Amino acid sequence: MKILVPVKRVVDYNVKVRIKPDGSGVDIANVKMSMNPFDEIAVEEAIRLREKGIATEVVAVSCGIAACQETLRNALALGADRAILVETDAELQPLAVAKLLKALVDKEAPRLVILGKQAIDDDANQTGQMLAGLLGWAQATSASKVEIAAADAAEMTVKREIDGGLETMQVKLPAIITTDLRLNEPRYATLPNIMKAKKKPLDTVKPDALGVDVTPRLATLKVAEPAKRRGGGKVADVQELVAKLRNEAKVI
Amino acid sequence: MTILVIAEHDHTAIKGGTLNAIAAAQKIGGDIHVLVAGHNAAPAAQAAAQIAGVAKVLHADAPHLAGHTAENLAALVVSVAGGYDCIMAAATGFGKNVSPRIAALLDVAQVSEIVEVVAPDTFVRPIYAGNGLATVQAKDAKKVITVRATGFDAVAATGGSAAVESVAATPDTGLSNVTGQELSKSDRPELTAARIVVSGGRGVGNAENFHKLLEPLAAKLNAALGASRAAVDAGFVPNDYQVGQTGKIVAPDLYIAVGISGAIQHLAGMKDSKVIVAINKDADAPIFQIADYGLVADLFEAVPALIAELG
Ligand SMILES: Cc1cc2nc3c(=O)[nH]c(=O)nc-3n(C[C@H](O)[C@H](O)[C@H](O)COP(=O)(O)OP(=O)(O)OC[C@H]3O[C@@H](n4cnc5c(N)ncnc54)[C@H](O)[C@@H]3O)c2cc1C
Numbered sequence: 001m002k003i004l005v006p007v008k009r010v011v012d013y014n015v016k017v018r019i020k021p022d023g024s025g026v027d028i029a030n031v032k033m034s035m036n037p038f039d040e041i042a043v044e045e046a047i048r049l050r051e052k053g054i055a056t057e058v059v060a061v062s063c064g065i066a067a068c069q070e071t072l073r074n075a076l077a078l079g080a081d082r083a084i085l086v087e088t089d090a091e092l093q094p095l096a097v098a099k100l101l102k103a104l105v106d107k108e109a110p111r112l113v114i115l116g117k118q119a120i121d122d123d124a125n126q127t128g129q130m131l132a133g134l135l136g137w138a139q140a141t142s143a144s145k146v147e148i149a150a151a152d153a154a155e156m157t158v159k160r161e162i163d164g165g166l167e168t169m170q171v172k173l174p175a176i177i178t179t180d181l182r183l184n185e186p187r188y189a190t191l192p193n194i195m196k197a198k199k200k201p202l203d204t205v206k207p208d209a210l211g212v213d214v215t216p217r218l219a220t221l222k223v224a225e226p227a228k229r230r231g232g233g234k235v236a237d238v239q240e241l242v243a244k245l246r247n248e249a250k251v252i
Numbered sequence: 253m254t255i256l257v258i259a260e261h262d263h264t265a266i267k268g269g270t271l272n273a274i275a276a277a278q279k280i281g282g283d284i285h286v287l288v289a290g291h292n293a294a295p296a297a298q299a300a301a302q303i304a305g306v307a308k309v310l311h312a313d314a315p316h317l318a319g320h321t322a323e324n325l326a327a328l329v330v331s332v333a334g335g336y337d338c339i340m341a342a343a344t345g346f347g348k349n350v351s352p353r354i355a356a357l358l359d360v361a362q363v364s365e366i367v368e369v370v371a372p373d374t375f376v377r378p379i380y381a382g383n384g385l386a387t388v389q390a391k392d393a394k395k396v397i398t399v400r401a402t403g404f405d406a407v408a409a410t411g412g413s414a415a416v417e418s419v420a421a422t423p424d425t426g427l428s429n430v431t432g433q434e435l436s437k438s439d440r441p442e443l444t445a446a447r448i449v450v451s452g453g454r455g456v457g458n459a460e461n462f463h464k465l466l467e468p469l470a471a472k473l474n475a476a477l478g479a480s481r482a483a484v485d486a487g488f489v490p491n492d493y494q495v496g497q498t499g500k501i502v503a504p505d506l507y508i509a510v511g512i513s514g515a516i517q518h519l520a521g522m523k524d525s526k527v528i529v530a531i532n533k534d535a536d537a538p539i540f541q542i543a544d545y546g547l548v549a550d551l552f553e554a555v556p557a558l559i560a561e562l563g
Contacts, residue, residue: 016516017380026384038498094352095361118498120517122379124364126352129322133356138427139322141349144491157431161491163345163444163500168432169321175427181481181498182491217361221374221387229523231542238557241529241547249527249544251448251506252473252562 001111001151001173002057003046005080006101007039009064009071010121023222026121035071038116040078041179044186045146046114047079054148055112057081061104063097065089069202076197077189083202088214090207094122096214098130103210105135110174117142117178128178138175144182148173253282253372256310258329258341258350261288261296263318266303268445269342271406273399274305277340278407279369283307285336286414289328289421291318297416304408314421319430320346326353327422333358333394338372343398343501344444351398360392367403381497381520401444402503402524436490438477440467443493446476448506451495451522454482455511455532455551462488465555466510472562478502478522480512496521511551514539531555 012034049055060075062068063086072083118125132139145159260267297311341347355362368376479493497520507525530543540546
C-alpha cells in the first residue's frame with residue numbers, strides 16, 4: 001500500500017518565540033525552522049511499515065511556501081520515496097490544508113495517511129481528523145502503537161493515548177493515523193541519505209490546480225504575549241517552604 | 253443563538269471538562285443544549301439535565317455509540333447541527349478527537365482550545381505552547397469550538413432541570429471499533445480537577461522512586477500526580493500523567509514540580525497554576541524562573557523531609 005505523510009515546516013521546538021511588538025503575530029524572521037516533531041514520528045512510522053513490507057511507497061507532502069522544500073528534503077533523507085509540495089504564499093489554516101490533502105489523496109490513492117497529532121506552532125490538533133471527515137475514512141488519533149498484519153489488510157489495530165490511559169481500536173482501511181510522542185523514536189538522517197535525498201523526485205503543484213479554495217476562515221486580530229509570571233522566589237529549606245505555603249500562599 | 257455542547261461522559265456521569273465548556277457557552281450567550289450520545293447512558297442524560305444553565309438535553313442511544321468513536325459521533329452531531337449556531341466540546345482527548353471531524357463535515361473552521369470569549373465570534377486561544385495568545389474571529393456562520401477547561405470556571409453540576417429529548421442515532425458507519433481500554437487506576441484525584449498537583453520528572457530516576465517518594469507526598473496533600481514527558485517516556489508512570497503542551501493542561505492552586513527542568517513544553521501545561529513550587533538540585537534550572545517557591549535541593553532528601561514537615 002502507498003502511504004501519504006504530510007509534514008509541516010515550523011519554528012524549531014527549542015526556540016522560544018517572540019511576539020512582534022505591533023501584535024501582528026509571532027516573529028519568525030531568522031528563526032531556526034524544522035519539521036514538526038510529530039511529523040518526524042509520522043515519517044518514521046511510514047518508513048518502518050515499508051521496511052516491514054507492508055507499505056510499497058512513502059510519499060511526503062507539505063503545503064506552504066517554497067522553503068517547505070527543505071522540510072520535504074528532510075523527509076526524503078529520512079527515507080520517504082518522493083515528495084510533493086503544494087506551493088502557496090497564502091496563509092493556510094487546518095481546513096484548507098485538509099482540503100489540499102484530500103485532493104492529493106484523490107489523485108495518489110494511498111490507503112493510509114499518517115500525520116502528526118498537532119503542529120507545535122498553532123497547536124490546533126485538527127488536520128488529521130478533518131481529512132478523515134472529508135474522505136469519509138476512519139481515524140485513529142494520538143496513536144502509540146500501530147499493527148497492520150499484511151500489505152492488503154482490510155483493517156489495522158491501533159493503540160491510542162486517551163485521557164484515562166490507553167484505548168485499542170480496530171480500524172478499517174483506508175484510514176488516517178495521527179501520531180503521539182510514544183509511537184516511535186525517529187531515526188536521524190545519515191549523510192549518505194541526505195545526499196541521496198537531493199536526487200529523489202520532488203513535484204510542485206498549486207492549490208488552484210487542485211481546485212481548492214484556501215481562503216482563511218479565521219481572522220487573527222492580534223497576538224499578545226501572555227502575562228509574565230513573577231517567579232524566582234527561593235526558600236532555604238523545607239521548613240521555610242511549608243511555613244510559606246501555609247501562612248503566605250495559604251494553599252495547604 | 254443556540255449552542256450545542258457535546259457531553260463527555262462514562263454513561264453514568266458527566267466528565268468535569270463539559271462543565272467548563274458549558275461555562276464558555278454561557279459567555280457566548282444563548283440557549284444551551286447538551287448532547288449525550290452513548291448506549292444505556294440514561295443516567296448520564298439525567299445528570300446532564302441537572303447541570304445549571306442547560307435548556308435541553310438531546311439523548312441518542314445505540315450500541316454503536318457506546319465507544320464514542322469519532323466517526324459515529326460526528327455523523328450524529330452533523331445530523332442535528334442544522335438547528336445550532338455553535339457546536340462546542342471540552343478540549344480533552346475526547347473533544348479533540350471528534351470536533352475537527354464535525355467541523356470538516358460542516359465545511360467550517362474549528363477554533364481550538366479557547367481560553368476567553370471576547371465576543372460571540374471572537375475568541376482568545378494560546379499558540380506556540382502558550383507563548384502567544386491569539387485573538388481570532390471566526391467568519392463561518394456556524395462555529396465549532398473546543399474549550400480549554402482552565403480558562404473557564406465550571407458551572408454547577410446541579411440546580412438545573414432541563415427536559416431530556418430523544419434523538420435518533422445515525423446509522424453505524426462501521427469504520428472503527430473500540431476493542432479494549434487500559435485505564436490507569438489511582439486513588440488520587442483526577443489530574444485536571446485537583447486543587448494540588450505533585451509532578452515528577454526525569455530527576456526522580458525510576459518508577460520505584462516515583463512510587464516511594466511522590467505518592468506519599470501526594471497522599472499527604474490529597475494531590476493528583478502528574479509527570480513530565482521525560483518521566484512518561486522513561487516508563488516511570490503511564491502516559492495519562494503527562495502535563496504539557498501535548499499532554500494535559502492543569503491550573504491547580506498549588507503545583508509542585510519535583511526533578512523537572514522546566515522545558516517550555518512542560519511549562520505550557522502548568523504555568524497558569526496559582527502557586528508553583530519547584531524542587532531541583534540545579535539552581536539554574538529554568539523551572540525556578542516561574543516558581544514562587546524554589547528549593548534548590550536533592551529531591552531524595554527534600555521530599556522525605558517535606559513529607560515529615562507536613563506532619
Ligand atoms: C513535540 C514535543 C512535545 C513535548 N511535549 C511535552 C509535554 O507535553 N510535557 C513535557 O513535560 N514535556 C514535553 N516535551 C519534552 C520537553 O521538551 C522536555 O524534554 C521534558 O519536559 C523534560 O522533562 P524533565 O524536566 O523531567 O527532564 P530533564 O529536562 O532531564 O530535567 C530533569 C531535572 O531533574 C533535576 N534533577 C535530577 N536529579 C535530581 C535530584 N536528585 N534532585 C533534584 N533534582 C534533580 C535536574 O537538575 C533537571 O533539571 C515535548 C517535546 C517535544 C519535542
